[in-house]
Amino acid sequence: MTSGMNGLVPALRAIAATTTAVVLATAFPAFAQEEPGMEVKDSYRFVIIPKVVHPWFDQVNNGAMQAAQVIEAQTGSKVEIVYSAPQQADVVQQNQIIESSIATRPDGIAVDLLDASGNRASLEEAVGQEIPVTIFDSVPPEGMELTSIGNDFCEQAKLASRRLVELMEESGQVAIMMGVPSAPNHAIRAQCHEEVFAEYPNIELVATGIDNDDIETAQKQAAAIMQANPDLKGWVASDAAGPIGIGQAIQEAGKTGDVILVGLDNLPEMLQLIRDGVAESSSSTRPEMQGYWSIMAMWQQAMGIDTPKYIDTGIDFITKEDLE
Amino acid sequence: MKRNPLALIAANPLMGVFIALVIIFAISIAASPHFLTGYNMSVIARALAFVGLITIGQAMLMILGELDLSLGVIGGLCGVVAGMAMTSGGLPPIVAIPACLLLGAMLGALNGLLVSILKLHSLVLTIGTAGVFGGVNLVLTKGVAITGMPPEIQFFGRGEVYGIPVPFIIMLVVLAIAVFITAKTPFGRFMYAIGNNVAAAEMLGIKVNRIRVLVFTMAGLLAALAGLLMVARLGTAQPSIGETWVLAPIAASVIGGVATTGGVGSPLGAIFGASIIAIIENIIVLFGVSPYWQGVVSGVIVVLAISFDSASRRLIRKES
Structure with a gap:
């Protein structure tokens, strides 16, 4: 009986080990893929909407392009940056651009708000359509939990x-x-x-x-x-x-x-x-850094990862000596 | 006797701009998978609604041979006054909204009266009044938006009925009334007569000044309506409301076949023109056109649309 049990134990262990391996092999990858940041996407498309056509925002866009290149180099995922600026600093025009951008189903929209309360309805539409929204160089509308990037x-x-x-x-x-x-x-x-x-x-x-x-x-x-x-x-x-x-x-x-x-x-x-x-x-301000971190924040959000409420990009104080 | 179909098309002056609109619509569908979606159609419809209301007013003035460059500013001022009345003034929307529509009508009437009394060209006069109304707007707001609008007005700007934005439905109702007035009433026929030849209209006994003031009044009323709907849409009264409503309605009317010299065109054609502009503004974003190229791209499409309209009319006349 004992010898019989002795023969059974290794057999049971082998069955248990095999079962565990099978369960882990099937269950763990599924669990891992459901975790934020574990799903690999071939491409991302992010929209940057500044206040107006302006050279300062071109520098923001440069930073955004740099972030896109970094993500591409590190992950192999293609990143497209769509830079869509109102021709005038007009909240109505900016809202139209936000809404038209929502229609393209991007992986994220970063906006420099012209007027937090005036932009609110359009931002709520984006959030309602489950498009990640990031705010840069401005303050989010009161009560909206959006990541904002800027300085004090x-x-x-x-x-x-x-x-x-x-x-x-x-x-x-x-x-x-x-x-x-x-x-x-x-x-x-x-x-x-x-x-x-x-x-x-x-x-x-x-x-x-x-x-x-x-x-x-x-x-x-x-x-x-x-x-x-x-x-x-x-x-x-x-x-x-x-x-x-x-x-x-x-x-x-x-x-x-x-x-x-x-x-x-x-x-x-x-x-x-x-x-x-x-x-x-x-x-x-550091506009390139604001563009860079806007893309990084949207990329994280697109993967389902929570991002900080506020990212401070700091302030430079420039004098003639710094430029010499 | 069978009539040539081209001749039938030629009989309708709206056909050229309508075909141009259909072509732009078809190209947009083919070029972007995001264009023909329910959401995007509502985005275009809502954008069209506000500028469409100003376009209807401007087109009626242009049929009369006049122009009002202060319509956008009237819209902004009425929106701001309504906002102040409903917030710091404590007036309920049911009182503030009609009062501001009346204000818009009065400002329009003032333009009409000054044009009639001073015998000035409306283009020149309304550049001046636009400065005055815009200045009052800045004095009242100090350039800062008025917040805290009552939530019950938001339905008129943000609401939908069976998926159709409320401002667009309002614009369609206004368009139907404007088409009826211009096409089916003696008042409309008098407008075309004045636009074609003021002196002849006067000799026929048409009360030119009265009709002029009435059309300016209607245009002011529509501008105020657009401004109020925009306040309802934004939830704030922005001092910048109406700044972009100056040239687009004139361009839309011209694209839609309304002559700047008066006597020709219809509000429906002007709305077709406004639709072309609204679609262009939308597809520029859908296609991700660089902001530095947007002016060039939209300008080229508008020139092509006008050229197509003009060329097709000539061809159709020749063929028929």
């Missing part, structure tokens, strides 16, 4: 306005150039500039222009404000186009050196203004 807009503005106050030795008239007033990032920067100026009793905020993120408008507004305020000593801006227009107006008025400009962002024209001594410095 208030900190960026305060770096610029504190620098201006320091250069003006805490005394004199200043002006702010507002971008698109309904754009949350522009509004936050303008508000934070005001907060800094309010801390200094001898700093007087005499004017706020609105340029709608357009260089020509910024130039006209800045020229008019300097005409109306001949004692104006300093400028800060809330968008990328603003400081370029202000710089042009300072040059045309022959006030280079008399009026101090602390700019925003790192467009080639902005950097040239710093080299030419028209602008003293610039507090800059």
Whole structure:
């Protein structure tokens, strides 16, 4: 009996081992494929929708293309980036682009919101159609759980306005150039500039222009404000186009050196203004990094992986020394 | 006696633009698998609805031989005033909406009266009034959107009936009324008569100024309606509403066979033209056209559509 049992035990072990192996071989791969990030896709298509056709957003797109190349190189999956920009900074136009993009069933849409509340209905449509949405360079609509990529807009503005106050030795008239007033990032920067100026009793905020993120408008507004305020000593801006227009107006008025400009962002024209001594410095976002991480976030979301609520891409402070 | 089918087609001036629309539609279906889907059709219909309402008003003015470049701004201003009335003003939508439609009609009437009294060309005058209305919009809003719209108005902008967007249904109803007025009533015939020859119309006893003011009033009313529907769609009153409604309705009317010199065309043709523009705007995104090429691509398609319309009319006349 014992010898019989002795013969049975190895046989039972063999059956148990085989059964376990079969169960693991069949069950584990199925379990693994259901886990987020385990399914391999041959291709991805991501849509980038900026505020408007603008060189700053071309830099965002460059970063997005770089991320696509990295994913392709590392995984072999083909990644297509569709860059679709409104011709005007108009929330109606931007919503039409969002909605038309939803119709193409992309693997993700990244949007720089012109107006969080005005964009809300279109974003909800995308989410409702189970298309991953990522926000960059702006703040998501209240109550919508979307990953946003950008920097601390208030900190960026305060770096610029504190620098201006320091250069003006805490005394004199200043002006702010507002971008698109309904754009949350522009509004936050303008508000934070005001907060800094309010801390200094001898700093007087005499004017706020609105340029709608357009260089020509910024130039006209800045020229008019300097005409109306001949004692104006300093400028800060809330968008990328603003400081370029202000710089042009300072040059045309022959006030280079008399009026101090602390700019925003790192467009080639902005950097040239710093080299030419028209602008003293610039507090800059990192647009390439915003594009890069927008794609990375959408790629993760497309695989079903949760992404952080906020990714901070940081701020650069650019002076003439940095450009030499 | 059997009539030549080409002659039958030639008898209908809308046929050229309609065929151009069908061709663009067919090419879009063939070129993009995403085009002919229920969702995408509703996207196009909704986009068409807002600009379509302005197009109907502008087409009626163009038939009369006039233009109103302030219609988009009237739409934006009325949207903003309605937004303020319903939020900070505390007025219920049932009061605020009719009041703002009335405001739009009054601003349109003001344009008509100034054109009639000052004997100015409407193009020049409405450039000025557009500046004034746009300026008031900025003064009221300081360029910042008004939020907190009552949720009950959202149905008019976001709602659907049997899958058809509500703004599109409203636009179709307005179109039917406009087609009826222009084609079936003495008022419509007077509009064409004035557009063809003002002096002759006056000699015939047509009250030119009264009809002019009425058509401007209708156009202002439609602009306000478009602005209000857009506020309902967005859930906010954006000061930028209407900024893109200036040239597109004129282009749509011209594509649809409405002559800028007056007396020719119909609101239906103008809506065909607006449909062509709406489809172009949609397929540019579906095809992923670079934003730097979008103006070129849409411009070329519009030129081709107008050329096709013109060439087909000439060919049909020659054949028949």
